[in-house]
Amino acid sequence: MKELLNLMEYRPSVKVIDATLRDGGLVNDFYFTDEFVKALYETNIKAGVDYMEFGYKASTEMFDENKFGKWKFSKDDDIRAIVGDNNTNLKISVMADVGRCDYKNDIINKADSPIDVVRVATYLNTIPAAVDMIEDAAKKGYEVCCNIMAISNGQESDLRAALDILGKTPVDVFYIVDSYGSLYPEQIERLAGIYSEFAAKYGKKLGIHAHNNQQLAFANTIEAVGDGVDWLDATYSSMGRGAGNCAMELLLGFLKNPKYKPYYAIQFVEQYMNKLKAEGVVWGYDLQYMMTGQLNQHPRTAIQFTKEKRTDYSEFYKEVVAQD
Amino acid sequence: MKELLNLMEYRPSVKVIDATLRDGGLVNDFYFTDEFVKALYETNIKAGVDYMEFGYKASTEMFDENKFGKWKFSKDDDIRAIVGDNNTNLKISVMADVGRCDYKNDIINKADSPIDVVRVATYLNTIPAAVDMIEDAAKKGYEVCCNIMAISNGQESDLRAALDILGKTPVDVFYIVDSYGSLYPEQIERLAGIYSEFAAKYGKKLGIHAHNNQQLAFANTIEAVGDGVDWLDATYSSMGRGAGNCAMELLLGFLKNPKYKPYYAIQFVEQYMNKLKAEGVVWGYDLQYMMTGQLNQHPRTAIQFTKEKRTDYSEFYKEVVAQD
Secondary structure (H helix, E strand, C coil): CCCCCCCCCCCCCCCCEEEEEHHHHHHHHCCCCCCHHHHHHHHHHHHCCEEEEEEEEEEECCCCCCHHHHHCCHHHHHHHHHHHCCCCCCCCCCCCEECCHHHHHHHHHHHHHHCCEEEEEEEEEHHHHHHHHHHHHCCCCCEEEEEEECCHHCHHHHHHHHHHHHHCCCCCCCEEEECCCCCCHHHHHHHHHHHHHHHHHHHHEEEEECECCCCCCCHHHHHHHHHHEEEEEEEHHHHCCCCCEEEEEHHHHHHHCCCCCCHHHHHHHHHHHHHHCCCCCCCCCCCCHHHHHCCCCCCCCHHHHHHHCCCCCHHHHHHHHHHC | CCCCHHHHCCCCCEEEECCCHHHHHHHHCCCCCCHHCCCCCCCCCCCHCCEEEEEEECCCCCCCCHHCCCHHCCCCHHHHHHHCCCHHHHHHHHEEEECCCCCHHCCCHHHHHCCCCCCEEHHHHHHHHHHHHHHHHHHCEEECCCCCCHHHCCCHHHHHHHHHHHHCCCCCCEEEEECCCCCCHHHHHHHHHHHHHHHHHHEEEEEEEEECCCCCCCHHHHHHHHCCCEEEEEEEHHCCCCCCCCCCCHHHCCCCCCCCCHHHHHHHHHHHHHEEEECCCCCCCHHHHHHHHCCCCCCCCHHHHHHCCCCCHHHHHHHCCCCC
């Protein structure tokens, strides 16, 4: 389903989602300055980005508000302090994790909230809980995505069963999530084929969230858009957990819709992202993430390796290869 | 022509070519220590790499030997000082540039040389000179590749004409070279289709040499192998001009032929490549290379930007977008 001869055209249904605060927040415990967040918001508007994800709606019962920046909780008032009434084309999203979000209380009616989209993140084995969250968010008036995480470790038959259940809910978008950065473009094509079957059956849209463990986050994202996937996650400078995500500046340079303006993405990277790196916030492709990606493992061992500032990569290789 | 369901298998005709000294030499003027080169040679043997490119056969009339390390000239005696009689499975290659190599004199008969393969690098507008070099090298007993550079800037009809001429020579391998790192996997697929036509017609093999300007060197290389391309260039830590090349450690982790041993690649990166970086040798993906790649331009402006240690990326963007 590649759009081989259509690289010069664009598909108006394609949407770009900036996940810098949300996935990037995983590497700095969500401690972004308000100046950074405001500049990011302004950049997204100027660059033509379609959605900006502010962070997680994490339960304040489960997580100590003193141990994280505010975007782990993404309270409506904090969002409003940045965006006001958000009279722009940029829509606002938050992520709600199954089992870690007090959604009945913390997600209020859309009519009273600056948020436009709720993205429900689930594993294959928590689909019924995700369904409950999806129904709650849809009833409250939100656009709803369902991000099925870690599918590279799941069974294809379970994935089909999950999509068939989700198809019957009011969810708007099914997301392919390569949590471990282990998938190759050929596998994205196959997965997009499966997702497309159910998207067609139930009238849903598709999205992709890629990780850069094997330097394939951008490649997998453009593979997916060629396969009919419309919602594309990206972060400035690839900022995100471990090896990070698809780089916004690469993606906006690739997409041909004239509403996207890569210049503003480059300017933001120059002024803000490179400063974050210089200040010592660490993310991005490195050997330890490559190895867990190649082995289709959760990156937690690689994140630990990074935190400990280890450089004995070959020793680490022996550790992760031997894991069972 | 993707090998969608064959990711678990391998094609025995696939060859891995280590181009670290040759393309990497472009960023340190070929000043590698003998210790480095010996360790690289030993690593390639242990890792199961098929070919090791030592460097260029540059003309000593045209280039001052005092201004470059020895691998710009790759004299047979210097190679022999590293490899002895090279009684191993690792074959030795050198690159000969059209117009910059005194091949009649500097490339001797294979029977008297440690070199196995001569890779002739040409542009589309110097094909007749390349043909002369190919015939010379083949007559002397070498395996011969022809690397057609900068094809992202060429006309498809010229490329077809060139392949039709080259097909009639004794060249063994046609190389797709993405000199500017500007090609997307979909374009690699199309180009591989054109190359395959002529490879089939004349009984030639195909190769790919990718650059990482858009973080697509690895993605384009695995796209190509799925499209029937057998000779795959890679460098340790992606070391190469500008944004560098396809990383050896990514490629060996992807290929399923059990003769490839990624552990030794990781060990070499840990012990040698990271040291080079720490010593201040600069290469690899960065915004300035992304921009020239996106714009399908020669990276020379980006290399200059890097040399001048500029960080005004958005200013640079305005400079390169305006180029004509």
